Amino acid sequence: MNKKTLLELQITATKIRKNIIEQVFYANSGHPGGSLSIADTLAALYFHEMNIEPSNPKKDDRDRFVLSKGHASPGLYATLAQRGFFPLEDLKGFRSIDSYLQGHPSMKDIPGVDMSTGSLGQGISAAVGMAISGKVYNQDYRVYSIIGDGELEEGQVWEAFMSAAHYKLDNLMAFIDHNGLQIDGKIIDVMNPNNIEAKLKAFNWNVIVLKDGNDMESIIATFEQAKITKGKPTVVILETTKGKGVSYMENDYTWHGKAPNQEQRDIAISELNSELAKLEGLKNV
Amino acid sequence: MSKKIATRQAYGDALAEFGKDENIIVLDADLSKSTKTDNFKKVYPNRFINMGIAESNMMSVAAGIATTGKTVFASTFAIFAAGRALEQVRNSICYPKLNVKVCATHAGISVGEDGASHQMIEDISNMKTLPNMTVISPADATETRAAIKAIIDYNGPVYMRLGRLGVPVLFDRETYKFEWGKGVQIKDGSDATIIATGLMVHIAIEAQEILEKEGISARVINIHTIKPIDKDIIIKACKETGAIVTAEEHSVVNGLGSSVSDVASQNYPTPIKMVGIEDKFGKSGKPELLLQEYGLTAQNIANKVKEVIKMK
Numbered sequence: 001m002n003k004k005t006l007l008e009l010q011i012t013a014t015k016i017r018k019n020i021i022e023q024v025f026y027a028n029s030g031h032p033g034g035s036l037s038i039a040d041t042l043a044a045l046y047f048h049e050m051n052i053e054p055s056n057p058k059k060d061d062r063d064r065f066v067l068s069k070g071h072a073s074p075g076l077y078a079t080l081a082q083r084g085f086f087p088l089e090d091l092k093g094f095r096s097i098d099s100y101l102q103g104h105p106s107m108k109d110i111p112g113v114d115m116s117t118g119s120l121g122q123g124i125s126a127a128v129g130m131a132i133s134g135k136v137y138n139q140d141y142r143v144y145s146i147i148g149d150g151e152l153e154e155g156q157v158w159e160a161f162m163s164a165a166h167y168k169l170d171n172l173m174a175f176i177d178h179n180g181l182q183i184d185g186k187i188i189d190v191m192n193p194n195n196i197e198a199k200l201k202a203f204n205w206n207v208i209v210l211k212d213g214n215d216m217e218s219i220i221a222t223f224e225q226a227k228i229t230k231g232k233p234t235v236v237i238l239e240t241t242k243g244k245g246v247s248y249m250e251n252d253y254t255w256h257g258k259a260p261n262q263e264q265r266d267i268a269i270s271e272l273n274s275e276l277a278k279l280e281g282l283k284n285v
Numbered sequence: 286m287s288k289k290i291a292t293r294q295a296y297g298d299a300l301a302e303f304g305k306d307e308n309i310i311v312l313d314a315d316l317s318k319s320t321k322t323d324n325f326k327k328v329y330p331n332r333f334i335n336m337g338i339a340e341s342n343m344m345s346v347a348a349g350i351a352t353t354g355k356t357v358f359a360s361t362f363a364i365f366a367a368g369r370a371l372e373q374v375r376n377s378i379c380y381p382k383l384n385v386k387v388c389a390t391h392a393g394i395s396v397g398e399d400g401a402s403h404q405m406i407e408d409i410s411n412m413k414t415l416p417n418m419t420v421i422s423p424a425d426a427t428e429t430r431a432a433i434k435a436i437i438d439y440n441g442p443v444y445m446r447l448g449r450l451g452v453p454v455l456f457d458r459e460t461y462k463f464e465w466g467k468g469v470q471i472k473d474g475s476d477a478t479i480i481a482t483g484l485m486v487h488i489a490i491e492a493q494e495i496l497e498k499e500g501i502s503a504r505v506i507n508i509h510t511i512k513p514i515d516k517d518i519i520i521k522a523c524k525e526t527g528a529i530v531t532a533e534e535h536s537v538v539n540g541l542g543s544s545v546s547d548v549a550s551q552n553y554p555t556p557i558k559m560v561g562i563e564d565k566f567g568k569s570g571k572p573e574l575l576l577q578e579y580g581l582t583a584q585n586i587a588n589k590v591k592e593v594i595k596m597k
Contacts, residue, residue: 060354064352066349106380106381107352107381108380108381108382114352115348115349115352116376116377116380116381118376119372119376119377121341121345122345122373122376122377123345125341125342125344125345125346125348125349125373125377126345126346126348126349126352126377127349128342128345128346128349129345129346129347129348129349129350129351129352129353130349130350130352130353131349132334132346132349132350133310133349133350133353133355134353136310136331136334137355139353155341156342156345156373159337159339159341159342160342160345160346162337162339162342163336163337163339163346166337167334
């Protein structure tokens, strides 16, 4: 892909990160860490890969996306707003009583949300259902889902993995946000899922591991690898940084579900503005 | 009332009968021969999906399919549908109000020999408390068939409670009309009203016959839609007969009896007695013997009617 397109996607991911910080700051609640870690993947999906139409969010042949780790709603809402599904201004209402932007994604309330999620483990199953429907009724759409690495501790996720492989759902592509942290600490300390790659291979999935799960070019390359894989679903294990892009949030599990104060918000926005300026500058090189 | 058909059998037959609708897709969790979804599978194998022994996944998969505009039936035993997978039914199906019909068989203690682990006596309770959920509990094969047709035509979540045990066919297939949310008065009476659901309806009719011989006039009402419940028919019974006995093959905690009490107490306070399972687990045994041991009998209903009349 050309350098300019890549830069544009990186700029979009950075804008999404700014919107994440602002939403959680305004709401004084929400989940910044695991939203920042998937901003690049969300930008790649909604600004590069998926067949969607913001003016017609329910069109039948659209590609579907299910945020199985529904608590990363600030990331999804920022992406949908940036993409034009609803006004950026509305992000300020996140989690407030007079806003449609519920704490966790609600498909009945929010344009562009394909499935209500938040209870971990259920989203990936719903994505499997969408992919099964596509197969049974010969539809060409593809289904994407992002799962948390902590979410792998839910047994239902493995039921979903088993069923996706059994029904050879090559129209399904999952991403695991492997940032290594969950609410109570490191996942290897709380409940170690151990060799995720080997497990998923044993479940008969096509498994791709990205050593830098925040690298836009690598993420983009996985879409083609998934499409050419027939007869099995593809999963990308993204080795991400929780809190990516905000220095003091990076790799600190205490930022899983906590809002920044005014000073912290200002530092975060300032850092992200610097990143934006740097990327904009590169466009002219 | 000679011919007996289990409501699960009528369900499987109805799926095969109405399944020509291409929009219908049926899921089961390795119990298709018991839930009778196998009848659908034989006719429409491409639209039958076996999800294996993984009920939680099945409910969320059903929700995902429903988001693509399909009418999804998801079947397993009631203990798993309304027990193990309850939170999936809540969050994946009811919260987004998706078009999934959870048709659960083997409800109640009439499951028989499998015993308490498989006898679901809390499903009405669990399901009726979920916002957006409709709860249907048919009394016989005719009503089951008509209810399946009705829920296909309805866009939204439904829980249907079906039984393993053969029950008498009470209604005529040619003339019976299923009215959504409407109770069915089977016998008129003036001294008290028996309000029953599911397999207790035919037992309630037997109770009415016992009472009639003793000179007591009991009205019999069949409630097939437990939620939304028919308030009018209950309030009318309270006003006209002044005493109510409810009968269900379910825990007396938060079942039909509780729904009837909710309506009566807030509209026309009336003495009520409940026949049901008294807040305890079932056990193994022949279905008919279990129904006797747990008091789900015509004689027990008749006795409760006499007691409640004294409370007037």
